[in-house]
Amino acid sequence: MDKEILELLKLMRSDITSMKSDVGSLKNDVGLMQDDIKELKTGQNETNKRLCNIENKLDAIYDHTAELTEFRTETRDGLKSIKDDLTNVELITAKNYSDIVKLKAVK
Template identity: 30%
Template sequence: MDEKILELLQEMQGSIKGIQGEIKGINTRLDGMENDIKDLKTGQVETNNRFDSIDKHFDIVESQLNENTQILKALEHKANVSKAEHDKMSFDILHIQGDMTETKENIQEVTNKLNTLETVTIDNWKDITKLKRIK
């Protein structure tokens, strides 16, 4: 019976050694997994840092875009104001041209009347001269 117990103990000891070997293998694998997890965490931190950097760049780009939009709106407004002023000047020029045409016509009319008056005056002087001779 002692031999049987001894034999069972030896078998148990062999099984325990086998289990211990398996545990060492599992521990080795767990150590590897822990290292992989640490690497993943480090990678995640680096990725988060990159995302933070990208977010900052997007904020800068968004700010610049807003500023450019405001500048563009101001330029559009200025262009509209300039267009309105240009249109007003064009209208004023047309009005002045109309006034000039009317003035030219008036001057021509006055010139014609003066010519007529001159002709009438000459005729009157002739008549006066004739009347003075008759007298």
């Protein structure tokens, strides 16, 4: 019976040694995973900063586009007004020429 207990103790010692090795391996794997998580967090922070910069640039582009659209509308309205004024000048000039011809004819 003592031999059997001794054999069982030897088997248990072998199993404990194997378990210690497995736990050590798990600790190493967990350490590697923690390093990977730190790298992912760092990468995510950099990505967030870049995204923020892109959003700021997009906001600036949006504002600039709005300003350009407003300028375009004002320019079109101004050109239409100038065109209308030029048409009026042409009509008045034509009438003036007509009046000049009539006045010359009266002489």
